[in-house]
Amino acid sequence: MNRYHGRVVAITGGAQGLGLAMATRFAAEGAAVALADVNDRVLADAAETIPHDAELRADVVDVTDSARVDAWIAEVTGTLGRLDVLVNNAGIIRDNRVEDITDDDWHAVLGVSLTGGFHCARAAFGPMKRQGYGRIISFSSMSWRGNFGQANYVAAKAGIVGLTRTLALEGARHGITANAIAPGLIETPMLASMNGAARDKLTGKVPMRHTGRPEDIAEAAAFLASEAAGYVTGVVLDVDGGLSIGSSIR
Ligand SMILES: NC(=O)c1ccc[n+]([C@@H]2O[C@H](COP(=O)([O-])OP(=O)(O)OC[C@H]3O[C@@H](n4cnc5c(N)ncnc54)[C@H](O)[C@@H]3O)[C@@H](O)[C@H]2O)c1
Incomplete structure (x- = not known):
């Protein structure tokens, strides 16, 4: 399939995990891919492993730094010509019970997931508006509904839903x-x-009784980012083997 031929996809936190799986998937479908990550060593390895026909960029970008994000989006549109898809994937965890979350751990987690996502979306809006076309996919978590020991992460991931x-x-x-x-x-x-x-x-609580693979997420992202999903907007797509549905007695 080459449905992303001519499309430019920018992915934050693209060096490993879900970001890398999505980058691999979009590149396989013909997209030019721009990866951004803070981890320069892992980022360089990622860029080596992604097979691609179209262009592939890998830039060290900290999404909490809005000036760097603005410059990155300008570099991507300048060198690759456009920006069709932004994937706000960068995220971190600093889990603790609420009374033990430090100011640093609160701000770090919200800074990467939520503020970082805002920085990237704000920078992407201009070029996407000028094109009259854009797809923004942001990473929440099943935890956004609330999760013990994750007040900072939950606040960030619920914030992503509102954003x-x-x-x-x-x-x-x-x-x-x-x-x-x-x-x-x-x-x-x-x-x-x-x-x-x-x-x-x-x-053990997952109704499907197993964890998911990064490719399961890449599949969902490849759909939401496609032209075919043009009438789908503002949704939160759970990809969790049924875990968020509720209790599963077995
Ligand atoms: N893996 C899961 O089970 C799961 C579940 C729910 C939600 N998520 C969310 O999916 C996203 C990806 O998760 P993952 O499991 O691949 O995580 P991961 O830790 O494997 O990868 C995250 C990437 O983000 C990068 N990153 C961290 N801070 C950054 C910053 N300031 N600027 C740019 N890049 C930064 C890291 O270097 C890393 O490469 C995250 O937003 C995460 O919260 C993951």
Whole structure:
């Protein structure tokens, strides 16, 4: 399939995990891909591993730095000619019970996921409006509904839902859609960093009885970013094996 031929896709946090899986998928479908990440070493490795026919850029960008984000989006549109898809994927966790979350851990988590997503969407809106076409996909989490020990992460991921719905309203008349993906438990370095016992316990609660693969998320992103999804906007797509539905007695 070459449905992204001629399209330019920018992905934050693109060096590993879900970002890398999506970059691989979009490149396989013919897109020019621009990766941004803070981890320069992993980013360089990622750029080596992604097979691509169209152009591939890999830039060190901290999404919390709005001036750097503005410059990155300008570099992407300047060198690749346009910007069709923005994937706000960069995110971090600093889990703790609410009384033990430090100011730094609060601001760090909201800064990357929520403020970073805002910086990128704001920078992308101009070129997307001028084209009369755009797709913005931002990463929430099944946790956005609330999760023990994750007040900072939950606030960021719930914020992404509000940001997405507002981007959808403001983008609608310009051909820009905005949607969020809320993954459940997906096998990435972020999940691997979780306490093993907690991870096993949570996996046991997934109605499908197994964790997801990064490719499951890439599939959802490839749909939401497509021309075919042009009438879908403002939604939060759960990709979680049923985990967010509710209790599953077995
Ligand atoms: N893996 C899961 O089970 C899961 C579940 C729900 C939501 N998510 C969300 O999906 C997204 C991707 O998760 P993942 O599991 O691939 O995580 P990951 O930790 O494997 O990858 C995240 C990437 O973001 C980059 N990053 C961190 N801070 C950055 C910054 N300031 N600027 C630019 N890049 C930065 C990291 O270097 C890393 O490459 C995140 O937003 C995460 O919250 C993941």
